[in-house]
Amino acid sequence: MSTLHLHCQTLFDGASLNTRQQQTLVVENGLLTYVGPRSSAPAPQPGAQVVDAADNFVMPGLVDVHTHLAFGNAQSEEDIDIWTTDEFRALRGLFFAQHVLAAGVTSMVCPGDSGQLSIAVRNSIAAGMFDGPRIAASSRVITNRQSLNDWFPSRVGAPEYFTARLVTSRSEAIAEVRKQAKDGVDLIKIAMDGTHRRPNGEIIAAFTADETKEMVDEAHRLGCKVATHAYGREAVMYAAKAGVDLVFHAFYMDDACIEALLQAGSILAPTMTFPQNTVDFCQPHDPAITTGYAGYCARTLEVGSQVLKRAKAAGIPFACGSDSGFAVTPYGEWHARELELLVTRLGFTPAEALFAATNVGARCMPRGETLGTLEVGKQADFLLLDGSPLDDICVLQDRSKLKAVYKAGQPVRMERSPYNPKQVSDFNSLKWTDLYTRDRVAQLGKWSV
Numbered sequence: 105m106s107t108l109h110l111h112c113q114t115l116f117d118g119a120s121l122n123t124r125q126q127q128t129l130v131v132e133n134g135l136l137t138y139v140g141p142r143s144s145a146p147a148p149q150p151g152a153q154v155v156d157a158a159d160n161f162v163m164p165g166l167v168d169v170h171t172h173l174a175f176g177n178a179q180s181e182e183d184i185d186i187w188t189t190d191e192f193r194a195l196r197g198l199f200f201a202q203h204v205l206a207a208g209v210t211s212m213v214c215p216g217d218s219g220q221l222s223i224a225v226r227n228s229i230a231a232g233m234f235d236g237p238r239i240a241a242s243s244r245v246i247t248n249r250q251s252l253n254d255w256f257p258s259r260v261g262a263p264e265y266f267t268a269r270l271v272t273s274r275s276e277a278i279a280e281v282r283k284q285a286k287d288g289v290d291l292i293k294i295a296m297d298g299t300h301r302r303p304n305g306e307i308i309a310a311f312t313a314d315e316t317k318e319m320v321d322e323a324h325r326l327g328c329k330v331a332t333h334a335y336g337r338e339a340v341m342y343a344a345k346a347g348v349d350l351v352f353h354a355f356y357m358d359d360a361c362i363e364a365l366l367q368a369g370s371i372l373a374p375t376m377t378f379p380q381n382t383v384d385f386c387q388p389h390d391p392a393i394t395t396g397y398a399g400y401c402a403r404t405l406e407v408g409s410q411v412l413k414r415a416k417a418a419g420i421p422f423a424c425g426s427d428s429g430f431a432v433t434p435y436g437e438w439h440a441r442e443l444e445l446l447v448t449r450l451g452f453t454p455a456e457a458l459f460a461a462t463n464v465g466a467r468c469m470p471r472g473e474t475l476g477t478l479e480v481g482k483q484a485d486f487l488l489l490d491g492s493p494l495d496d497i498c499v500l501q502d503r504s505k506l507k508a509v510y511k512a513g514q515p516v517r518m519e520r521s522p523y524n525p526k527q528v529s530d531f532n533s534l535k536w537t538d539l540y541t542r543d544r545v546a547q548l549g550k551w552s553v
């Protein structure tokens with residue numbers, strides 16, 4: 105039996121918004137057996153490991169409910185779906201899972217992956233073969249014509265190795281839910297936004313309300329949770345009416361959607377990190393700038409912040425997601441930025457942001473009742489911080505302040521193996537970003553007639 109006694113200065117246990125001082129955690133075989141005042145903690149038995157983190161702030165490990173292990177820090181849709189094999193993606197996902205854990209994320213939801221990637225990574229980590237966070241695994245995003253992830257022309261469709269499963273009828277949709285359940289997913293991901301819009305600009309949902317309800321009911325009948333991508337009002341409304349467990353984004357919902365989400369008991373994960381990073385980090389030559397996409401992200405954040413503030417006030421539970429797996433959200437880098445954005449954009453207190461990223465996030469995980477808080481009987485997944493995120497939420501993004509990450513009572517390896525991005529992603533074949541007519545070349549001063 106392995107026993108750990110850890111003394112800390114300040115404890116945020118995730119069960120409430122409060123902190124306590126001079127606390128001790130006792131961990132036996134990965135589970136917490138005592139959490140309380142140091143003065144009344146049981147004495148360590150011979151052989152127990154004692155860690156005196158007397159200056160540190162201790163909190164539950166982060167739960168990132170939106171990480172795409174299959175995407176490989178992709179720069180484009182082609183990068184996501186075309187240039188790599190399932191086998192390479194699985195190895196790459198396993199490698200990056202270690203980076204995610206080292207960033208303090210002890211549990212993550214992987215909504216939408218190719219093949220059985222996140223299932224395989226989940227199982228190999230759970231078996232103790234490799235380091236990584238606990239994983240809620242999914243398979244391919246269920247999509248419809250003109251919906252998210254059906255991003256290539258119709259004649260291409262969505263071959264087996266794509267991250268989308270294009271269903272063209274209700275029976276295909278139900279069959280896909282059953283297949284994924286059989287394969288062992290924890291959750292089904294549905295792409296609810298279409299690409300078509302009404303004349304007033306509103307996004308038309310990709311599935312009808314009835315189709316959505318049928319898929320969600322079947323997933324729930326088979327014991328799977330359901331997550332959905334939904335920016336648009338209609339998509340959020342159909343998802344809520346169908347009883348979806350986890351809704352991403354919801355930037356363009358309205359107050360009727362908030363009411364429906366409350367009724368359904370859905371968790372909301374706005375995942376603002378992806379658009380905010382796009383706004384803040386892109387360079388003038390990035391297509392995200394030249395195509396106007398970054399401007400759309402900026403407007404979306406402005407509009408979305410208003411309605412999301414009302415959703416918070418109405419009592420909808422919020423979780424934290426980063427959409428890691430894109431070039432603008434590389435693994436292991438920006439997971440904790442969502443907490444900062446909950447504070448700066450939506451007016452969360454730092455304690456409320458920590459609660460979202462731990463307690464609420466854990467509810468999206470399999471066996472979530474054993475995760476997300478530091479209480480007796482639960483998994484000993486926690487972080488040691490040099491500084492309090494309650495004073496400055498950005499402490500969580502400062503690697504020098506993240507002193508240790510424990511998963512099941514064991515300290516995890518914090519060093520991240522370097523990698524060559526050119527051999528890991530960035531496989532697109534783009535060679536020119538300009539059109540070299542004589543006029544253009546003359547303008548560039550490289551040619552004169």
Ligand SMILES: [Zn+2]
Binds near residue numbers: 170172427
């Ligand atoms: Zn996503």
